[in-house]
Amino acid sequence: MISEKMQKALNDQIQAEMFSSYLYLSMSACFNSVNMDGMAQWMKVQSREENGHAMKIYSYLIERGGKVELQAIEKPQTTWATPLDAFKDAYKHELYITGRINDLVKLAYDEGDIATLTFLQWFVTEQVEEEANASKIVAMLEMIGESKNGLFMMDHNLGKRE
Ligand code: FEO
Numbered sequence: 001m002i003s004e005k006m007q008k009a010l011n012d013q014i015q016a017e018m019f020s021s022y023l024y025l026s027m028s029a030c031f032n033s034v035n036m037d038g039m040a041q042w043m044k045v046q047s048r049e050e051n052g053h054a055m056k057i058y059s060y061l062i063e064r065g066g067k068v069e070l071q072a073i074e075k076p077q078t079t080w081a082t083p084l085d086a087f088k089d090a091y092k093h094e095l096y097i098t099g100r101i102n103d104l105v106k107l108a109y110d111e112g113d114i115a116t117l118t119f120l121q122w123f124v125t126e127q128v129e130e131e132a133n134a135s136k137i138v139a140m141l142e143m144i145g146e147s148k149n150g151l152f153m154m155d156h157n158l159g160k161r162e
């Protein structure tokens with residue numbers, strides 16, 4: 001049986017992952033509205049991944065005899081001036097999520113909850129990848145600058161994500 005404290009923290013993380021999903025879907029819609037369909041596709045896949053993260057915690061909580069309590073998801077930002085702005089925000093958001101995962105690890109450790117500690121290892125590894133992906137795209141967009149050709153190519157490449 002999972003502790004009340006850990007259960008609350010994991011429920012909060014379900015909300016954070018659902019918000020991530022919502023935020024990236026909002027970025028996807030923004031990209032679609034300016035015909036950057038490749039970047040929109042990349043963000044849509046990312047949004048689906050975040051939903052998967054939330055569901056992973058959802059299933060784990062139930063498996064541990066805990067109770068899932070879904071919470072309200074706030075309205076995300078809906079427009080970004082440039083692709084660089086959006087991906088910078090995505091990167092910033094991933095840093096925030098990493099911080100949250102680290103706090104969960106600390107809590108599991110303090111609670112002596114070895115099962116949750118082990119469960120969270122997947123998220124620790126995942127965050128390394130998530131941060132790297134977003135920061136690489138930010139760096140590339142910074143390199144491209146105002147180049148329309150560069151943006152066109154980048155949009156095409158990001159659209160290959162499945
Ligand atoms: Fe679920 Fe992008 O962290």
